[in-house]
Amino acid sequence: MTVSDKHVLLMDGPDSKGLIYHVTGVLFRHGLNIIHNDEYVSPSGQFFMRTEFESGNATFDSEALLHELRTTLPEGANQEAITFRLNPKRKKNIVVLVTKEHHCLGELLIRYAFDELDATILAVVSNYNLLQPLVGKFGIPFHYVSHEGKTREEHEQAILRTLAIYEPEYLVLAKYMRVLTPGFVNQFPNRIINIHHSFLPAFIGANPYRQAYERGVKIIGATAHFVNNDLDEGPIIAQDVKEVNHRQTAADMATEGKDVEKIVLSQALKLVFNDRVFISGNRAIVL
Amino acid sequence: MTVSDKHVLLMDGPDSKGLIYHVTGVLFRHGLNIIHNDEYVSPSGQFFMRTEFESGNATFDSEALLHELRTTLPEGANQEAITFRLNPKRKKNIVVLVTKEHHCLGELLIRYAFDELDATILAVVSNYNLLQPLVGKFGIPFHYVSHEGKTREEHEQAILRTLAIYEPEYLVLAKYMRVLTPGFVNQFPNRIINIHHSFLPAFIGANPYRQAYERGVKIIGATAHFVNNDLDEGPIIAQDVKEVNHRQTAADMATEGKDVEKIVLSQALKLVFNDRVFISGNRAIVL
Amino acid sequence: MTVSDKHVLLMDGPDSKGLIYHVTGVLFRHGLNIIHNDEYVSPSGQFFMRTEFESGNATFDSEALLHELRTTLPEGANQEAITFRLNPKRKKNIVVLVTKEHHCLGELLIRYAFDELDATILAVVSNYNLLQPLVGKFGIPFHYVSHEGKTREEHEQAILRTLAIYEPEYLVLAKYMRVLTPGFVNQFPNRIINIHHSFLPAFIGANPYRQAYERGVKIIGATAHFVNNDLDEGPIIAQDVKEVNHRQTAADMATEGKDVEKIVLSQALKLVFNDRVFISGNRAIVL
Amino acid sequence: MTVSDKHVLLMDGPDSKGLIYHVTGVLFRHGLNIIHNDEYVSPSGQFFMRTEFESGNATFDSEALLHELRTTLPEGANQEAITFRLNPKRKKNIVVLVTKEHHCLGELLIRYAFDELDATILAVVSNYNLLQPLVGKFGIPFHYVSHEGKTREEHEQAILRTLAIYEPEYLVLAKYMRVLTPGFVNQFPNRIINIHHSFLPAFIGANPYRQAYERGVKIIGATAHFVNNDLDEGPIIAQDVKEVNHRQTAADMATEGKDVEKIVLSQALKLVFNDRVFISGNRAIVL
Known part of the structure; x- marks a missing residue:
């Protein structure tokens, strides 16, 4: 018996006749009032x-x-083949991973401080201690887990031990600049969200603004996506772009791009935390 | 008995429990397969x-x-209070009204010539004869109905006589630069679509690019809307914008703006001609 | 004798032949190296x-x-009629005025904390004390100057006494929701920057998102502008927009709009604080 | 001795002190009035x-x-190392190459018909005859040069023979869907402009909308660029984008993308034909 008033029912599986009718009928007969219903059938017939x-x-x-x-x-x-999930509407528990850049983290902290994140930030974990003062202002635990002198696996094990304290539902990579191993990623299937500082699939990997400058593009962008085992390859949740011109150096683009990155990440998190995102192969269906 | 295979059912009225269930159930029992279903409940409770x-x-x-x-x-x-409408998917019959500018008309003619308009252009009517050669290239009747030496009412009567030949379902004002009287508009309720060369409600009325230049805005736009009896005040169907800067004169903005105008008009027409637009007071609901 | 290495020379006046040649010649003969030169001649002949x-x-x-x-x-x-101004490149001193909303202020504080604002925030002044805890986190003086029980003039006098402590070069209205009197504005000519939560000149005045919802627009926006004596009428520095649809309530638009507001304000401040904005009548020329 | 009144002087080479002063001085002494001057120094010191x-x-x-x-x-x-070029302002002579799609060609024809292209279309060449009727409406020579039964080189030789009739200054690939050999491209250095139906460098090569659909991007785009010997790799002149969502099939994206393609191509051509584009390595500098 739940006491929460609002709920989200998620259904997916092969399409067949009468599925909407079925679900709306069951809810109707239980006296439950549909506030919003949205459905999608993929070209390959997935509902x-x-x-x-x-x-x-x-x-x-x-x-x-x-x-x-x-x-x-x-x-x-x-x-x-049909899956149903039923979630009460509530905040998700998250841990944020960062490296040195503050802009995405700052955005999340301000939103969190004013109850606009649809999530509870349990802790921030970083391989540097630069952002500790910022996190400290907001009274959130900060864990400095340096990668110095550790193998990639040792470092990830140390992070996993920290995460084990909090048992987060989602990990948010708010400019965490290290590649995660499949062993790590597999522990959080479809539960790690990353912000990449390019309009994927353009400029995968390191230094996308440098790549963008050298290619002479007229528009830069940012991409929030789920992390799977291929670098910068998981399902895309949200993207946005910004016009640039030849006068802007790679450094200028990086500065301008930060505004796009932080807003795109926030928008993607809002969608995920409100149970609006289905994953279908390498695509994210946003309902 | 209809022979067309695809149909659009439009329903609107006060919201109450079980409406989706009802419709999907009736269609299910008739063996009709829902390809896409979309619904919206307004804050005031209209479904x-x-x-x-x-x-x-x-x-x-x-x-x-x-x-x-x-x-x-x-x-x-x-x-x-509930209305149902059932339309087979088919092209709408339209007449296009223009004055002197060719860009929106040219866009519609090219789309029409390649069967991309979701409509049949029965005729083009203009108060000037400048665009006759363009229309002639596409083998469509062109009616030159000059306003010279006529009162507004006389001119509109002349246009109405021309329209009576074609009995169009929609009138498209593709830069028709004369204000229509309520008497005229009332004969085509929710069936006249206009493109206005500003981001409404900014710069209502004449010379919006001149107004935009003088106000020093950094973005210009265009608005496709249904025409009702208040100038530039009907329900908005589609809008788009474009960045400008102080270097652009009013004339430059007008030139750049044309690209926005023609695309916005085409997008709006696509929505209307596919029965995707409901009118609710002064708002257009696009499903 | 200046010790700063980088400088900005601003020149404006009636155009005539040889002005660029004159300035570049004088700088050349003084052994000064031009990093960037940009010029504009208005249609009315202002250089x-x-x-x-x-x-x-x-x-x-x-x-x-x-x-x-x-x-x-x-x-x-x-x-x-020709004016020259010569500024060393340095941070501007500012005071920020706010009411209850945190999003623009939070943005400025985070940028300031990481030295990305091109300005020093001397203090924050508010007619409410809601944002005191946020400002406190960043170690900046917060002055709560309530308007309760005061006439508009008395309230402004109280604010002016607080500002007199800091002698700011610019006042930033980061969602300060009270109209300023001409007497106040005149003390800071072209030195007050406001963020308005609409795409001006659409939706001047109160509740622009409510107005936007009711008008059924498909795009919302924000405008950063200098404040002069007409409400929401000063020269526009920067604008940006965001697509919306009929599903979004006025409250949803307000939430989404905040992301636009804070980025537009930051972009405008960057332009002003880097001496890139000329004011010409009611237009801002950005070089 | 030229009789044209407006001219464009283009200068590029290694930066050094006094270059602007030099040019403005020479023009000043000749009694020539600068309407607009714009300059750029690249990070590597190119002026x-x-x-x-x-x-x-x-x-x-x-x-x-x-x-x-x-x-x-x-x-x-x-x-x-310094290059000067001096062009009178005048229309460029071009030939347009197409395959089967009409949208970019239609856009160019309408603009040309109303004297808005800054170019004279001498002829249209295609490897199919589908677009002959459209071109015929505008009274422009259409050359059908089929690739059937020809090697790539033979086909290109046939095209070159046709081009030799017209001696165009620029070739515009308005959705010409065949890869050109280096031998062909080298005959028109920096004089071939292509529209690619993706936001390059994302989705190089065939079927970019199919690729975009499968990757699940949230934004699609188009890129106008000079053609060099690497496929889809020449300097980018202009780009634009459009939001999409999971509901849109690859075919839907292709339809929506056409509106972006044709406008981006037109904008790029306007820049090139007005002598506003410098090529610097793989980047286009637009002044």
């Missing part, structure tokens, strides 16, 4: 639906509701 | 839904379907 | 030039340089 | 200047002016 509803005076048992949704599917539906 | 479906092998009677949708609404629904 | 130069090993007397620039103008130049 | 001037009542000998500019450079200037 995704996000249904936000409020229970109002009605009470319901989440497990029983999910059971009914799963077991009364219309004829032709592939029950085995 | 809008656009359902695109295909009949496939199923046959159905439009009138009977509409009757069933209207008469089997769930308990609590305000049947009197 | 504006910004010349950034470095002195390197050369030493020069600012007053003597200005004297030479003024007195050796080419034939035909209107010496009386 | 670029574009000076637009009008001769008014003054008469001048282009060759003598260039000679004086070259031989009276200030001390320290590297005369050997």
Whole structure:
């Protein structure tokens, strides 16, 4: 029995006739009021639906509701392949990883301080101690886990020990400038969000603004994406761009780009923390 | 009995519980396959839904379907206030009105020539004959209806006589630079689409680029909207903008702005001609 | 005799032949190296030039340089009407005025903390004490000057007494939500910068997001401008926009708009604090 | 002796002290009035200047002016490495190459028909005859040069024979979908302009919209660039982008992208045809 009033139901699986009718019917019969319903069918026939509803005076048992949704599917539906998830609307618990740059972290901290993040920042972890004073202003634990003198695996193990204290639901890489090993990433499947300082897939890897300058592009950008095992290759959640011109050096572009990076990261986090993002292969479906 | 395979069902009225369930259920039971369903509930509690479906092998009677949708609404629904419309997907018949500028008309003609307009241009009407040669290239009737020596009402009557030949579903004002009287507009309720060369509601009325230059704005724009009886005041369908700077004169802005105007108008027409736009007071709901 | 290495020379006045040649010649003969030169002639024939130069090993007397620039103008130049200003490149001293919203202030504080503002924030003044804790984190004086029980003039006098302590070069209205009287504004001619939460001149005055929602616009924006005696009417320094749709309430737009507001304000301040903005009537020329 | 009133002087070479002073001085002494002067020094110390001037009542000998500019450079200037070019403002002569898509060609034809292209379209060449009817409407020669049954070299030789008739200054690839060999490209150094249907360097090569769909990007774009010997690798002249979402198929993106492509190509051509573009390695400097 849940006491939260607003909930998000996420459904995905192979499309077949009557799926919207099925879900809206079950919610209707339970006296649950749909606030917003959005659905998408991919060209390959995968069905995704996000249904936000409020229970109002009605009470319901989440497990029983999910059971009914799963077991009364219309004829032709592939029950085995369909997934339902039911989340109460609430803040997510996160840990933020950073290196030396403050702009994305500062953005998150200010939003958090004024309750605009849809998340609780449990801690900040960094391989440098430069940003400790900033984090300290906001009364959030800061863990300095240097990579000096450690192998990549040793360093990641040290970070994992710190994360184990907090058990975050999501890791946010707010300009964390080290590549993570598959061993690390696999522990947080679809739960690590990174901001990359280019308009992916352009300028993968190091120094994208330097690359952008040398290529002479007229627009730069930033990309927030889930991290999987290929560098800068996970599903893209949000992107934005900004016009530049030949007068701007790589350093100027980096400065201008920071404004794009921090806003794109914040927008992506808002989508993820509100359960609006499905992952489908290497694509993010935002409903 | 319809033979077209794809259809759009439009529903709007006061929100109440179970409306999505109702519609998806009726279509499901008729063997009609929903391709896309989108709905919106306004803050004031108005419900809008656009359902695109295909009949496939199923046959159905439009009138009977509409009757069933209207008469089997769930308990609590305000049947009197709910509207259903059912359109087969097909091209709309339009007449384009212009004055002297060619850019929007040229855009529409090229799209029309390559079957990308979702509409049939029955004729072009103008109060000047400057654009006759352009229209002639595309084999479309051009009607030169001069306003010289006529009162506004006489001129509009002359235009109405021309329009009566074609009975267009929509009038497109592709830079038609004369204000229409309420008497004229009322004959085409929500069926006249205009492109205004500013980012409305900034710079209503004449010479918006001159106004923009004098105000020193850093961004100019264009607005496609339905025409109602207040000048430049009808529901906005689409807008877009473009950065400018102090170096650009009013004439430069006008030149640059044309690219925005023609694309915004085309995008708005695509939305309207695909039955994706609801009008709600002075707002356009695009589903 | 100045010891700073980089300088900005600003010149404006009626255009005549040879002005660029004159200035570049004087600087050349003094062994001063032009890093960047940009000039603009308005349609009405006003000439504006910004010349950034470095002195390197050369030493020069600012007053003597200005004297030479003024007195050796080419034939035909209107010496009386031409203004030269010579500024060493340095941070400006500012006071920030706020009311209740934190987003613009937070942005400025983070930039200031990391030396990215091109200005020194001497103090923050507010008619509420809500933002005192935030300002306190950054070790900057916060002055709570309530307007309660005061006439507008009494309140402004109280603010002026606080400002007198700091003698700021610029006042930044970072969502200061009270209209300033001409008496106040006149004390800081072209030295007050405001961020307005709309794409001016659309939605002047109160509740622009509410106005934007009701008008059904598809794009919202923000405008940074100098304050003169007409509400929301001073020269525009920077603007930016963001797409919205019918699903967003006025409150949603306000939330989304904050990201635009804070970035636009920061961009405008960067331009002003780097002596890149000329004011010409109601237009800002950005060189 | 030229009779044209407006001219563009283009200068580039290693930076040294007094170059602006030198050029403005020579023009001043010849009684030539600078309308607009813009200059740029690259981080590596390359100087670029574009000076637009009008001769008014003054008469001048282009060759003598260039000679004086070259031989009276200030001390320290590297005369050997500095290039001056002097062009009267006039329309460029071009040939347009296309394959099957009409949108960019249609845009150019409409602009040309209304004297807005800053160029004369001498002819259109295509490896298909699909667009012949469109070109015919505008009274421009259309050459159908099929690649069927020809090697790449034979096909290019056939095109070259056609181009030899017209001796164009620029070739515009308005969605010409065949890769050109170095042998062909080398005959038109920095004189071939292509529109690529992606935001380069993302999605080089074939089917960029398919690639964009599969990568799940949130923004698509188009790039106008000079063609050199590496596919999609020449200096970028102009780019623009458009937001997309997961609902759009690759085909939808292609449709939406066309609007971006044609406008970007037109903007790039305007810059090139007005002598505003310098090429510096793989970068385009736009003054």
